[in-house]
Amino acid sequence: MGLLDGKVAIVTGAGRGLGRGEALELAREGAAVVVGEVDRAAGEAVVEEITAAGGTAVLHVGDCSEIEHGQGIVRTAVEQLGRLDALVNNAGILRDRTLAKMTPEEWDAVIKVHLRGHYAPTHAAVNHWRDTGSSGHVVCTASTSGILGNFGQSNYGAAKAGIAAFAQIVAQENWKHGITVNAICPAARTRMTEGAYGERISGPAGGEPDFDFWHPDNVAPFVAFLCSDASSAISGKVFGVQGDAVELYRPFTSEAAIENGGTRWTAERLAERVGELFDTTGMPLAPENGMARLRYSMTQRS
Numbered sequence: 001m002g003l004l005d006g007k008v009a010i011v012t013g014a015g016r017g018l019g020r021g022e023a024l025e026l027a028r029e030g031a032a033v034v035v036g037e038v039d040r041a042a043g044e045a046v047v048e049e050i051t052a053a054g055g056t057a058v059l060h061v062g063d064c065s066e067i068e069h070g071q072g073i074v075r076t077a078v079e080q081l082g083r084l085d086a087l088v089n090n091a092g093i094l095r096d097r098t099l100a101k102m103t104p105e106e107w108d109a110v111i112k113v114h115l116r117g118h119y120a121p122t123h124a125a126v127n128h129w130r131d132t133g134s135s136g137h138v139v140c141t142a143s144t145s146g147i148l149g150n151f152g153q154s155n156y157g158a159a160k161a162g163i164a165a166f167a168q169i170v171a172q173e174n175w176k177h178g179i180t181v182n183a184i185c186p187a188a189r190t191r192m193t194e195g196a197y198g199e200r201i202s203g204p205a206g207g208e209p210d211f212d213f214w215h216p217d218n219v220a221p222f223v224a225f226l227c228s229d230a231s232s233a234i235s236g237k238v239f240g241v242q243g244d245a246v247e248l249y250r251p252f253t254s255e256a257a258i259e260n261g262g263t264r265w266t267a268e269r270l271a272e273r274v275g276e277l278f279d280t281t282g283m284p285l286a287p288e289n290g291m292a293r294l295r296y297s298m299t300q301r302s
């Protein structure tokens, strides 16, 4: 008995890395899987792996950020596999460069694949579930780069922070329809992050001796859980997932306020008083390296 027996799930960008691990895990848990992938050969290989292991999978080739692809991949699930229960928006790319040197093409490519790549399949899936009165689960893929802020990734971070906001908002809009929407911020060694997570480290003392903390497949079980009805009470949340750890992030919260006695501020008066916000909170005035706040860093577990 698997957690997803009889269910059907879509994973975008399932041809390699995290998406491949997620597709295989969903299949192991009993789901029939639509492998979404822009790279046909990579997608075919994952479909073969799933079917060789006794599971069911079909390939849907295309760019997840195209509206027609979003509609088509949902249609593939329903027409070829009979239903749709979960959507994992995973596909992504990097075009890292500091803003001053970033070309419009690098900006647009990253924003499109991530943000439209979440909008297009989610729009189609949510409307399918609402039209048929069915419940469903959406897993979005954000990143600590967006919610904490990583140097050199203004395009990617803006898209990923947008995805975290997207999950929180679409979750509210669809809660009463029995549709959950959550986001993960994964961290793992893949083609995308070879440099950062290349080194193999193990888990804490007492764990499996050959546990590979940054292995991409470590992220997949939590995604399978979020795709299952066992997670139906959880929505609009952002989780960190890596190794054997799952973290719960609190979204932006207001830390301090200044008020002006019921009258409009003047810029001069603000110049005198804005410092109170920083005095109250202890926050520095200069930009911070948000990634320094990672609990699980790239080279060590803390």
Ligand SMILES: NC(=O)c1ccc[n+]([C@@H]2O[C@H](COP(=O)([O-])OP(=O)(O)OC[C@H]3O[C@@H](n4cnc5c(N)ncnc54)[C@H](O)[C@@H]3O)[C@@H](O)[C@H]2O)c1
Residues within 6 Å of the ligand: 012, 013, 014, 015, 016, 017, 018, 019, 036, 037, 038, 039, 042, 062, 063, 064, 065, 090, 091, 092, 093, 113, 117, 141, 142, 143, 144, 185, 186, 187, 188, 189, 190, 191, 192, 193
């Ligand atoms: N690896 C990490 O540590 C990490 C950290 C934070 C977030 N993420 C996110 O996780 C997701 C998966 O990343 P990964 O590390 O597995 O990368 P990856 O490069 O190994 O795999 C990404 C897959 O998505 C596919 N893809 C790219 N653009 C596509 C498109 N437009 N339509 C369909 N498929 C497309 C690629 O062909 C590839 O197979 C991405 O959204 C990434 O931003 C990864």
